Amino acid sequence: DTAVSQTPKYLVTQMGNDKSIKCEQNLGHDTMYWYKQDSKKFLKIMFSYNNKELIINETVPNRFSPKSPDKAHLNLHINSLELGDSAVYFCASSQGMVGQPQHFGDGTRLSIL
Amino acid sequence: AQRVTQPEKLLSVFKGAPVELKCNYSYSGSPELFWYVQYSRQRLQLLLRHISRESIKGFTADLNKGETSFHLKKPFAQEEDSAMYYCALRIPGKLIFGQGTTLQVKP
Numbered sequence: 001d002t003a004v005s006q007t008p009k010y011l012v013t014q015m016g017n018d019k020s021i022k023c024e025q026n027l028g029h030d031t032m033y034w035y036k037q038d039s040k041k042f043l044k045i046m047f048s049y050n051n052k053e054l055i056i057n058e059t060v061p062n063r064f065s066p067k068s069p070d071k072a073h074l075n076l077h078i079n080s081l082e083l084g085d086s087a088v089y090f091c092a093s094s095q096g097m098v099g100q101p102q103h104f105g106d107g108t109r110l111s112i113l
Numbered sequence: 114a115q116r117v118t119q120p121e122k123l124l125s126v127f128k129g130a131p132v133e134l135k136c137n138y139s140y141s142g143s144p145e146l147f148w149y150v151q152y153s154r155q156r157l158q159l160l161l162r163h164i165s166r167e168s169i170k171g172f173t174a175d176l177n178k179g180e181t182s183f184h185l186k187k188p189f190a191q192e193e194d195s196a197m198y199y200c201a202l203r204i205p206g207k208l209i210f211g212q213g214t215t216l217q218v219k220p
Contacts, residue, residue, distance in 0.1 A: 041212070041213045041215075042210070042212050042213070043157075043199060043213065044210065045210075046211075047209065048207065056206055056207050058207075090156075090157065092157075101162075102159065104156045104158065105156060106156050107156070
């Protein structure tokens, strides 16, 4: 009974392509996040949404566009993929705003060829 | 600027030895700090938070405002403690993570 699930788990694609990563949580949380973990394992927040509204956009290139159709979903669409986008992307959720325990997904490993 | 620093990328100890994973923060406000852990092939999960003042899996962490530190300690390391540990600072609107420390406990 997965709490935060992301698909796909692995994504290998060519530079210049457009791709999406989906995230769903079944915990009834109202805040969802996207994080990027780079090759050095550094974890950095990209976006957070509370009740489908964007709260944080951390100077992420506008090639990255999050979409929250409802409170349980936060998808990440990436246009014109670049080599530097290769990373593991984690989705997370929490009840209420940041600071409450965040539940993380398994991550999506994106590799750009 | 707000920052979390974990100076050790890798900490390797033998089973039964004491462990201390260092975390220092920089923040002018009232800090709220957490430790998250990621075991091999598992998702990142909350280990403990300073306001709870609890011990989880034998780990404790004390907030030292004078030294701006929140080091994670365990008196006797176990092999199953091997994992990646992240220290995180909550500021209004977001969590800032440190670079992470890989703890390797050898038999």
